[in-house]
Amino acid sequence: MDDDDFGGFEAAEIFDGG
């Protein structure tokens, strides 16, 4: 798995600003 062209892991914001 080439790591260079992937960005960081994103997760859902627990409190969605909405």
Next chain:
Amino acid sequence: ELSLASVHVPLESIKPSSALPVTAYDKNGFRILFHFAKECPPGRPDVLVVVVSMLNTAPLPIKSIVLQAAVPKSMKVKLQPPSGTELSPFSPIQPPAAITQVMLLANPLKEKARLRYRLTFALGEQLSTEVGEVDQFPPVEQWGNL
């Protein structure tokens, strides 16, 4: 404008497409499917709307479910809050418990979409972290009319 910070797609506004869902994870009765929406968010023809559904067909509850996603730097991904973080054990006399989570994928350069996920959860007392990659997304030219 690549950022997805200001984009929010309510689940009820999503029209499912005719494209087949992709199985992102399927182990020990815990299955995660990516369903693709018919249309892009208003004003964002570069964004694919994905409805992630998580199903439990195991006899044990699955708790503390957290999905994380990463995409190539030329793209952006945003996960909206999931409908829940726990799945009750499967009972053959009831519909399986499911969690839904909307995920947005921005791909302005129209490259081949690839996504890497990291899934953490507790099955019974067993804490698990699973990683995987998904690349069977609909062709980028069809995004918006799936």
